[in-house]
Amino acid sequence: MTLNTGAGLKRDRVRDFLLDFVADMKAGEAIPSERDLCKELGVSRPTLRAAIDDLVRSGVLVREHGRGTFTGPHRVTQALAATPSGSFYAPPAEGHWLSRILEFGSAPAGPQLARRLQLAPAALVLRVVRLRVVDDEPMAIERLHLPHVLVDGLVPDDMESGSFYRVLRERFGVDVRSAVQTIEATVTDETEAVLLSVPEHFPALMVERTTRDVNGGIVEFTRSIYRGDRYRVTSELHFDAASG
Amino acid sequence: MTLNTGAGLKRDRVRDFLLDFVADMKAGEAIPSERDLCKELGVSRPTLRAAIDDLVRSGVLVREHGRGTFTGPHRVTQALAATPSGSFYAPPAEGHWLSRILEFGSAPAGPQLARRLQLAPAALVLRVVRLRVVDDEPMAIERLHLPHVLVDGLVPDDMESGSFYRVLRERFGVDVRSAVQTIEATVTDETEAVLLSVPEHFPALMVERTTRDVNGGIVEFTRSIYRGDRYRVTSELHFDAASG
DNA sequence: CGGATAGAGTGGTCTTAACCAGTTGTGCCG
DNA sequence: CGGCACAACTGGTTAAGACCACTCTATCCG
Numbered sequence: 001m002t003l004n005t006g007a008g009l010k011r012d013r014v015r016d017f018l019l020d021f022v023a024d025m026k027a028g029e030a031i032p033s034e035r036d037l038c039k040e041l042g043v044s045r046p047t048l049r050a051a052i053d054d055l056v057r058s059g060v061l062v063r064e065h066g067r068g069t070f071t072g073p074h075r076v077t078q079a080l081a082a083t084p085s086g087s088f089y090a091p092p093a094e095g096h097w098l099s100r101i102l103e104f105g106s107a108p109a110g111p112q113l114a115r116r117l118q119l120a121p122a123a124l125v126l127r128v129v130r131l132r133v134v135d136d137e138p139m140a141i142e143r144l145h146l147p148h149v150l151v152d153g154l155v156p157d158d159m160e161s162g163s164f165y166r167v168l169r170e171r172f173g174v175d176v177r178s179a180v181q182t183i184e185a186t187v188t189d190e191t192e193a194v195l196l197s198v199p200e201h202f203p204a205l206m207v208e209r210t211t212r213d214v215n216g217g218i219v220e221f222t223r224s225i226y227r228g229d230r231y232r233v234t235s236e237l238h239f240d241a242a243s244g
Numbered sequence: 245m246t247l248n249t250g251a252g253l254k255r256d257r258v259r260d261f262l263l264d265f266v267a268d269m270k271a272g273e274a275i276p277s278e279r280d281l282c283k284e285l286g287v288s289r290p291t292l293r294a295a296i297d298d299l300v301r302s303g304v305l306v307r308e309h310g311r312g313t314f315t316g317p318h319r320v321t322q323a324l325a326a327t328p329s330g331s332f333y334a335p336p337a338e339g340h341w342l343s344r345i346l347e348f349g350s351a352p353a354g355p356q357l358a359r360r361l362q363l364a365p366a367a368l369v370l371r372v373v374r375l376r377v378v379d380d381e382p383m384a385i386e387r388l389h390l391p392h393v394l395v396d397g398l399v400p401d402d403m404e405s406g407s408f409y410r411v412l413r414e415r416f417g418v419d420v421r422s423a424v425q426t427i428e429a430t431v432t433d434e435t436e437a438v439l440l441s442v443p444e445h446f447p448a449l450m451v452e453r454t455t456r457d458v459n460g461g462i463v464e465f466t467r468s469i470y471r472g473d474r475y476r477v478t479s480e481l482h483f484d485a486a487s488g
Numbered sequence: 489c490g491g492a493t494a495g496a497g498t499g500g501t502c503t504t505a506a507c508c509a510g511t512t513g514t515g516c517c518g
Numbered sequence: 519c520g521g522c523a524c525a526a527c528t529g530g531t532t533a534a535g536a537c538c539a540c541t542c543t544a545t546c547c548g
Contacts, residue, residue, distance in 0.1 A: 253530090253531070253532095254531075254532070255531075255532085287532080287533090288532060288533045288534060288535095289533090289534085289535090290531095290532070290533075290534090291531080291532060291533080294531090294532095308540095308541090309539070309540050309541080310539070310540030310541035310542080311540085311541060311542080312541095
C-alpha cells in the first residue's frame with residue numbers, strides 16, 4: 001500500500017489511490033478508518049479527509065458518523081447529462097452529428113483568456129469555432145480555447161467527427177477528468193442567428209465549460225451557444241441527511 | 245467586526261459573516277486578506293478557508309492566487325451539485341431572499357399533474373405559486389405542486405422565509421433525498437414579464453424539478469421561470485477512466 | 489530613463505495535535 | 519437472564535504553524 005510517485009498534489013494522489021482501492025469493492029462495503037489510512041499512506045488526516053471529501057462529493061464514497069466510510073451505492077458517477085445525446089461529452093447517439101469548422105488557429109491568449117486557462121497572456125492559444133449540426137440542422141456554436149502546447153499538431157480534421165476527448169487522450173496524452181460548467185439564458189445575436197438558422201433574439205443557452213485533466217491542469221475553456229428549442233439539460237441531484 | 249453568538253459550526257458562522265460583509269460590496273471588489281480576516285474574527289486560517297471555500301463553490305467569491313479574493317460577478321449563482329453546505333435547496337447565498345406567495349390552495353391533480361406526481365387524477369394536490377425576490381428585485385416565479393396528504397396543515401407562512409425543505413423534514417417528516425432537474429432556454433410571456441419586471445420575450449431559464457424522498461416517493465414537482473440576466477446554473481462534472 | 493530584481497503580500501498545501509460527537513460491543517450489576 | 523453503562527472505536531471540527539507559488543511594486547543599477 002503506497003502512493004504513486006510524487007507528481008501532483010498529495011491530496012490528488014491520495015484520491016487516486018483510493019479510487020483504485022475502491023475499484024475492486026462491492027457497493028456499500030466499508031473502507032479502512034481514516035486514522036488507519038493515514039498511517040498506511042503516510043499522510044496527515046486533513047489531507048486524507050480532503051481526498052475523501054472529493055470522493056464523497058462525486059458519490060464514490062459515503063460517510064456515516066460513528067460507523068465508518070463506505071463505497072457509494074452506484075459506482076459510476078455521471079453528474080450531468082444533456083439531451084438529446086445523453087452526455088455532453090460522449091458522441092451523441094441520437095441523430096447524425098457533424099461539425100463544421102468555422103475558424104481554426106492560434107494566437108496569444110490575451111488577458112481574459114490567460115486568466116481562464118491559467119496561462120501567461122503571451123502564451124499561444126488554439127481557438128476553434130465550430131458549428132455543430134444534427135441531421136442537417138444547426139444545433140450549436142462552440143468556441144473552444146486550448147493551450148497550444150497541449151495540442152501541437154492538432155488539425156481541423158481531428159474535430160470534424162468522433163470524440164474530441166478520445167483524440168486528446170490517444171494522440172496527446174491528455175486525460176480529461178472533470179469540468180465545471182455554467183449555464184445561462186441568452187438570446188441569439190445577429191451572427192449566431194444566421195449560423196443557427198433561427199430569428200435574431202431567439203431563446204438560447206450559453207454554456208461555459210472549463211475542463212481539467214487528471215492533474216488539475218486546465219485543458220480547455222469553451223463557450224457555446226445552443227438553440228433553445230432543440231436543447232435541454234437534465235441533471236440528477238443527491239443529498240445526504242444533513243441537507244437543508 | 246465580530247461573529248454572531250455561538251450557535252452552530254464556527255465555519256458556518258464565519259461563512260454567514262462573510263455573506264453579510266460582502267452584501268454591501270460591488271462586484272469584483274477585494275475582501276481583506278485571509279490572514280487579516282483570521283485576526284479580525286479570531287479563527288484559524290483552515291476554518292476561515294473552509295468558509296471561503298463554500299462561498300467560492302457557490303460563486304459568491306473568486307480567488308486569485310497571489311492577488312487576493314474578490315466578490316464574484318454580480319449574479320445569483322446556484323451550484324447544481326449538492327455540496328455539504330451550499331446545497332441546491334438552501335436559499336442561494338448572495339443577497340436577501342424573500343418569497344411573495346401569489347397563490348396557495350389545493351385542487352384535484354388532473355391528468356398531467358397526476359402523472360408527474362404519480363398520484364390518482366382525483367387526488368388532492370397543493371399548488372403554490374410564489375415570486376422569489378432578492379434585494380427587492382424579482383428573480384423567479386416558482387410553481388410548486390405537492391401531494392396534499394404529505395403536507396396537510398402547511399400554511400403560506402411556512403414558505404415565506406427560511407428553508408422549505410427543513411419545514412418538510414421537521415414538521416412533516418419528509419426527508420428529501422434526490423431530485424431530477426431539467427433546464428431549458430425560453431423567453432418570458434406577458435404574465436411572467438410583468439411579475440419579473442422585465443420586457444416581454446426576455447431571456448429566461450425554465451427549470452423543472454421532480455423531488456423524491458428517501459423512499460423514492462415523489463415529494464414535489466416544480467416548474468420555475470428564472471430571469472436570464474440574473475441567474476445562472478453551475479455544475480461540476482466528474483469522469484472516470486472510461487469516459488470518452 | 490528603463491529594465492531587471494528583491495521583497496512583501498497574497499492565496500495554496502500540508503503537518504501535527506487536540507477535542508467533540510455519534511455508534512457499537514462488551515461486561516458488569518441488578 | 520436482562521438491561522444499562524462504560525469503553526473503544528468511528529467520523530467531525532478547529533487550532534497553530536510551516537513552507538511553497540504566485541503577483542505586484544518599489545528600488546537599484548546599468
